[in-house]
Amino acid sequence: MKLDEKTNYIVSGLERSGTSMLMQILYTGDIEISFDNSRKSDDNNPRGYFELNGGKIINLLINGDFEFDKYKAKFIKITAYGLKFLPPGKYKIIYCERNIEEVLDSMEKMMGIKDRNREDTKKSFIALNNMIKKKINNRKDTKILYIYYNDILLDPEKNIKKILNFLNLSYQNLDKMKAVVDKNLYRQRK
Amino acid sequence: MNEKKEKEYANVKIPTALAKKIKKRIEGTEFTSISSYVTYILGEILSDAEEKTEETFTKEDEEKVKNRLRALGYLD
Numbered sequence: 319m320k321l322d323e324k325t326n327y328i329v330s331g332l333e334r335s336g337t338s339m340l341m342q343i344l345y346t347g348d349i350e351i352s353f354d355n356s357r358k359s360d361d362n363n364p365r366g367y368f369e370l371n372g373g374k375i376i377n378l379l380i381n382g383d384f385e386f387d388k389y390k391a392k393f394i395k396i397t398a399y400g401l402k403f404l405p406p407g408k409y410k411i412i413y414c415e416r417n418i419e420e421v422l423d424s425m426e427k428m429m430g431i432k433d434r435n436r437e438d439t440k441k442s443f444i445a446l447n448n449m450i451k452k453k454i455n456n457r458k459d460t461k462i463l464y465i466y467y468n469d470i471l472l473d474p475e476k477n478i479k480k481i482l483n484f485l486n487l488s489y490q491n492l493d494k495m496k497a498v499v500d501k502n503l504y505r506q507r508k
Numbered sequence: 509m510n511e512k513k514e515k516e517y518a519n520v521k522i523p524t525a526l527a528k529k530i531k532k533r534i535e536g537t538e539f540t541s542i543s544s545y546v547t548y549i550l551g552e553i554l555s556d557a558e559e560k561t562e563e564t565f566t567k568e569d570e571e572k573v574k575n576r577l578r579a580l581g582y583l584d
Contacts, residue, residue: 397577399577408537457548
């Protein structure tokens with residue numbers, strides 16, 4: 319399915335908020351996405367990370383070295399902090415949100431640690447999320463769709479239709495896309 | 509501020525060299541004029557300055573986030 323050739327498309331959100339699942343939904347729906355396999359799938363993301371540059375695209379953004387022109391009309395994944403360094407352009411962003419406790423649980427599991435300063439970490443990530451949302455909401459070159467991870471698991475059809483409407487695409491691959499939402503992945507839920 | 513007021517503008521002079529740089533930077537973007545880009549950037553700077561007086565994303569928060577992103581493999 320074709321996206322606008324003048325627009326950069328981004329899946330974003332805090333790390334461990336469902337961004338990889340969203341990328342996989344898009345990929346399955348024959349929507350063009352760009353990623354490499356520099357970070358292999360693992361127990362934390364059994365279906366893959368769908369990232370560029372091994373997930374370290376943020377370094378390129380900070381240095382102003384990321385070539386957005388090469389990625390027009392396709393989705394790339396840039397997690398929330400990277401959006402702080404987004405140059406002027408024309409963007410459509412699907413921003414994934416998830417319960418912060420689940421995000422932190424998932425991060426700790428991925429790192430194999432128990433965060434002794436979890437409340438401080440939580441405060442910092444909430445502040446990051448709020449700052450980034452405010453920043454992108456204020457941009458005139460950006461259109462945003464917010465998707466809630468927990469909602470998409472509960473009602474995939476409604477949420478995937480929201481995504482397709484946001485992208486001005488038909489529902490022809492809706493069933494395939496819905497099938498991606500594997501409730502078994504929802505391991506961190508409390 | 510009423511609608512009429514919101515549509516009022518003031519002229520600001522910037523160096524020609526800077527205007528040329530901005531013109532190049534906004535090519536192919538959603539910014540249709542140098543004025544719209546300058547307005548956006550100035551709004552961002554003022555908004556950031558105002559936020560510093562509120563509880564917001566501090567330098568300390570940023571360092572914590574960056575350390576966590578390094579640990580997760582999202583940042584060098």
